[in-house]
Amino acid sequence: MAEQRVPKLNNNDTEYVLTEWLVADGAEVRAGDPMVVVETSKAAEELVAEASGVLRQRAKAGDLCRPGELVAEVLDGSAPRSVEPGPAADPAAADGGPLVTRAARELADRYGISAGRIAALGLAVVRGADIEALHAADGSAAGADAAGAETAVRPGAVRLGRVQRGVARSVELSHRTIPAAYTVVRMDLGPAVAHARALTRSVRRPVGLAEVFVQQVAALHPQFPLFFAAIEGSTALLAEAPHIGVTVDLGEGLFVPCVRDAANRTIREIATELMRFRLAATDGTFRESDLGGANFVVTLHTDADVVLAVPLVFPGTVCALAVTSPTDGSPANIGLAYDHRLINGRDAVLFLHALKNSVEGLG
Numbered sequence: 103m104a105e106q107r108v109p110k111l112n113n114n115d116t117e118y119v120l121t122e123w124l125v126a127d128g129a130e131v132r133a134g135d136p137m138v139v140v141e142t143s144k145a146a147e148e149l150v151a152e153a154s155g156v157l158r159q160r161a162k163a164g165d166l167c168r169p170g171e172l173v174a175e176v177l178d179g180s181a182p183r184s185v186e187p188g189p190a191a192d193p194a195a196a197d198g199g200p201l202v203t204r205a206a207r208e209l210a211d212r213y214g215i216s217a218g219r220i221a222a223l224g225l226a227v228v229r230g231a232d233i234e235a236l237h238a239a240d241g242s243a244a245g246a247d248a249a250g251a252e253t254a255v256r257p258g259a260v261r262l263g264r265v266q267r268g269v270a271r272s273v274e275l276s277h278r279t280i281p282a283a284y285t286v287v288r289m290d291l292g293p294a295v296a297h298a299r300a301l302t303r304s305v306r307r308p309v310g311l312a313e314v315f316v317q318q319v320a321a322l323h324p325q326f327p328l329f330f331a332a333i334e335g336s337t338a339l340l341a342e343a344p345h346i347g348v349t350v351d352l353g354e355g356l357f358v359p360c361v362r363d364a365a366n367r368t369i370r371e372i373a374t375e376l377m378r379f380r381l382a383a384t385d386g387t388f389r390e391s392d393l394g395g396a397n398f399v400v401t402l403h404t405d406a407d408v409v410l411a412v413p414l415v416f417p418g419t420v421c422a423l424a425v426t427s428p429t430d431g432s433p434a435n436i437g438l439a440y441d442h443r444l445i446n447g448r449d450a451v452l453f454l455h456a457l458k459n460s461v462e463g464l465g
Contacts, residue, residue, distance in 0.1 A: 104155070331397070406429045
């Protein structure tokens with residue numbers, strides 16, 4: 103018999119929502135098959151079976167589950183297949199309506215979306231991403247409803263959304279546990295912008311400063327391995343490859359999807375991946391596997407008039423690079439926030455100078 107326990111999916115949440123079983127209770131499953139979907143504060147993730155056999159569900163759709171908690175067992179062929187079916191978790195589901203996850207119900211309340219409109223989706227299981235998509239389709243009208251719902255919480259108060267609550271936990275954890283320092287250098291981004299425009303035409307993908315900095319930062323991994331490490335107690339764990347997180351903020355909360363092994367990716371592959379992330383941010387279809395694993399984060403502050411930005415060091419990393427791009431043509435302030443337990447000021451300057459030389463040398 104193999105126990106199926108919930109893995110730790112991120113550093114932001116202490117519990118997740120089991121939204122959907124993909125294998126029926128008592129059915130056979132093969133090792134590696136998608137088995138169940140759990141939803142974190144930012145994404146939905148399919149968990150796969152760790153063994154082949156007969157699945158016995160130990161939790162039901164709609165349950166909260168913590169990392170390490172048992173949700174199923176996979177029995178070998180000799181085990182009995184008769185099991186007790188789990189009850190529906192949502193009252194509406196028991197009445198024949200769709201199963202609405204707790205996260206989806208909270209979003210629906212926030213946006214003022216009625217049960218009838220949720221039922222009209224025609225889905226068996228309604229997740230947070232489905233409500234986000236419905237809200238986006240509603241446009242400004244739903245936004246006005248949401249504002250009204252938020253105001254109704256308490257005069258002068260605004261209820262934080264699911265993603266915003268996840269961001270708040272990351273910020274609080276970072277400020278409480280990571281002694282960060284910050285260093286800024288001036289860079290001429292003209293060559294990088296021209297280089298990006300040329301690449302856009304040649305690779306037929308949108309290439310901008312995000313794609314350029316992901317590639318240039320990743321190339322510094324062999325020279326500055328500590329900048330891509332993680333701290334565990336009194337030990338620095340070096341990374342085998344640079345996995346670059348990139349901030350994506352469309353106004354509903356901050357996402358940090360990760361471009362894995364970025365040093366071995368072409369600029370076309372990086373551009374394709376970042377485009378997929380931007381689309382996922384608009385319709386709420388991120389998977390937890392998109393959002394985890396970064397060992398260096400590039401934060402983008404390329405709106406007009408932003409001349410300086412100080413990023414937080416995300417839990418699990420030791421560095422975050424802030425990229426600004428003034429539209430008046432003046433040199434940009436490119437800053438590095440770093441965990442001062444591992445990186446000192448001199449090394450930060452050496453890293454930034456190496457980055458400056460590579461970025462200004464593009465063309």
